[in-house]
Amino acid sequence: PALRFYAGVALETADGHQFGTLSVIDTMPRILTAEQDMTLQVLARQVSARLELLLQRRTLDQALAEKENAQANLRASEELFRAFMNASPFLSYIKDSAGRLLFYNKSFAQRFGISEYAWLGRTDEQLWSRRLTKSVRAHDLEVMASGRIVESEEHIRDSDGAISSLRSFKFPCHDSAGNMLLAGVAVDISDEVAHKQELERYR
Numbered sequence: 001p002a003l004r005f006y007a008g009v010a011l012e013t014a015d016g017h018q019f020g021t022l023s024v025i026d027t028m029p030r031i032l033t034a035e036q037d038m039t040l041q042v043l044a045r046q047v048s049a050r051l052e053l054l055l056q057r058r059t060l061d062q063a064l065a066e067k068e069n070a071q072a073n074l075r076a077s078e079e080l081f082r083a084f085m086n087a088s089p090f091l092s093y094i095k096d097s098a099g100r101l102l103f104y105n106k107s108f109a110q111r112f113g114i115s116e117y118a119w120l121g122r123t124d125e126q127l128w129s130r131r132l133t134k135s136v137r138a139h140d141l142e143v144m145a146s147g148r149i150v151e152s153e154e155h156i157r158d159s160d161g162a163i164s165s166l167r168s169f170k171f172p173c174h175d176s177a178g179n180m181l182l183a184g185v186a187v188d189i190s191d192e193v194a195h196k197q198e199l200e201r202y203r
Helices: 034-087 106-112 130-146 190-202
Strands: 005-012 018-026 091-096 101-104 150-157 163-174 180-188
Touching: 005 034, 018 034, 034 106, 091 106, 130 150, 130 163, 130 180, 163 190
Parallel strands: none
Antiparallel strands: 005 018, 091 101, 091 180, 150 163, 163 180
């Protein structure tokens, strides 16, 4: 049937942007009273507020979903990084600019006879002798200042008291916040050093 009556009120956001209309229709002609007109306007404001809340909720839900997805990807990336580093035969570690251990892999832990998290957060001063700490710290600062990979040969005491020779590679890097970090990778060359010493004695 033909429409004989129509009344509409604009739906607006809180900042005044119009996004639709609340309409009433009828097949009978009529004229709204002042009270009915006011009621329609009040209803339109309620509808606008409700729709804006729904939109905000949808936006929030989407943001939360994106955050959860990003966190899941970050966890997967971290697990992959740890799996890769722990499978590596090289001793690997990361320190912050103050000399605190932020990460070390399984080979590192096995070399010093410690658990996976025992030394995390500890500084050089808490782990080594004063003389060794001074030397290690000076070398770390030199590497971070150089901005390049520095190769050196180190001799460390294992958990069983034996002295091992390592070829160490240290290099500066940055975390996601731009903070300077020191990363290190070392390979055991004890057999190679022992072979050279034996060859020297033979000569």
